[in-house]
Amino acid sequence: MNKILNMDCIDYMHSLPDESIDFVLTSPPYDTMRLYKRKVTWNFDKFKEVANQLVRCIKPGSTIVWVVGDETIDHNETGTSFRQALYFKELGLNLYDTMIFEKVNPLPGFKPSLYRQCFEYIFVLCKGKMRVFNPILVDTTTKMTTYRKANKWSMENGRTTSGERKRPTPAQRFHNNIFRYNVGGVKVDHPATFPIQLAKDMIYTYTEVGMTVYDPFAGSGTTNIAAYELERDCIGTDVVEEYATMANKRLAVIMNQQLIPFDKETITCDVDKVPNGQRELHTCCLYEPNEALELV
Numbered sequence: 001m002n003k004i005l006n007m008d009c010i011d012y013m014h015s016l017p018d019e020s021i022d023f024v025l026t027s028p029p030y031d032t033m034r035l036y037k038r039k040v041t042w043n044f045d046k047f048k049e050v051a052n053q054l055v056r057c058i059k060p061g062s063t064i065v066w067v068v069g070d071e072t073i074d075h076n077e078t079g080t081s082f083r084q085a086l087y088f089k090e091l092g093l094n095l096y097d098t099m100i101f102e103k104v105n106p107l108p109g110f111k112p113s114l115y116r117q118c119f120e121y122i123f124v125l126c127k128g129k130m131r132v133f134n135p136i137l138v139d140t141t142t143k144m145t146t147y148r149k150a151n152k153w154s155m156e157n158g159r160t161t162s163g164e165r166k167r168p169t170p171a172q173r174f175h176n177n178i179f180r181y182n183v184g185g186v187k188v189d190h191p192a193t194f195p196i197q198l199a200k201d202m203i204y205t206y207t208e209v210g211m212t213v214y215d216p217f218a219g220s221g222t223t224n225i226a227a228y229e230l231e232r233d234c235i236g237t238d239v240v241e242e243y244a245t246m247a248n249k250r251l252a253v254i255m256n257q258q259l260i261p262f263d264k265e266t267i268t269c270d271v272d273k274v275p276n277g278q279r280e281l282h283t284c285c286l287y288e289p290n291e292a293l294e295l296v
């Protein structure tokens with residue numbers, strides 16, 4: 001536990017019993033956009049093997065968060081991201097949500113006839129009815145009267161695993177399903193890391209403390225570090241030895257540090273000054289849902 005194994009994720013999952021994984025957060029290769037030291041084979045057949053194993057291995061009610069984007073070849077997006085989401089649906093998963101990971105600071109660059117590419121998909125897939133949903137809340141100025149309906153909805157659906165019913169206060173609402181993060185700035189030898197805050201937000205939302213997080217395509221270990229910091233156990237696999245070694249080293253550094261417990265924190269953040277790797281926050285409650293939410 002709490003390590004990144006240097007192996008093919010399909011081989012790893014073959015060693016697991018049915019319905020044994022609590023939660024998956026991952027980002028697979030995006031078509032053939034990156035070479036990953038020329039040690040990776042990736043195509044739709046390989047994806048299907050991964051998906052088949054993931055669906056076999058996750059527990060009922062568990063969630064897979066699949067962060068992905070399309071390659072554009074000859075002015076034509078591959079559409080692979082949606083093919084993958086639809087394949088998961090064919091396997092029986094519910095596509096709970098198609099969320100957007102928007103980059104506050106996308107790569108500069110000009111392509112004729114194209115607006116600047118600035119987002120990736122976050123597919124939220126679940127085996128049956130979702131077991132854990134701890135919503136991130138943001139402050140709102142909306143008045144109570146316009147919130148009655150929303151409260152009713154969240155009272156019915158915002159039940160946590162501890163059985164508490166929760167709802168936003170009049171001054172708060174669920175975060176939109178577009179998440180904005182500043183990207184880059186992480187000095188690691190890996191071409192495609194996602195922001196640590198994205199990993200924390202997804203892990204926080206779809207797991208409870210003590211659950212195990214699995215990232216089949218661990219890369220630099222972002223998911224594993226985020227999971228550890230949120231007091232979840234974590235396991236990762238990466239087929240490239242250099243990445244697995246680096247990810248284990250990064251995780252070891254975090255594990256040797258003393259964890260600072262989360263405090264309720266309210267941050268106001270200027271959109272243009274989002275620190276690297278961080279989510280854009282308006283005024284937002286971080287990771288203290290019990291205090292932030294009214295119990296009903």
Ligand SMILES: C[S@@+](CC[C@H](N)C(=O)[O-])C[C@H]1O[C@@H](n2cnc3c(N)ncnc32)[C@H](O)[C@@H]1O
Pocket residue numbers: 007008009010026027028029030036040041042190192193194195216217218219220221222223237238239240243
């Ligand atoms: C998009 S990157 C993941 C990056 C990661 N989210 C991070 O923040 O560092 C995809 C990773 O999948 C790995 N990979 C590709 N095929 C694999 C397979 N069959 N089994 C395990 N890892 C694989 C690649 O080596 C690469 O590091």
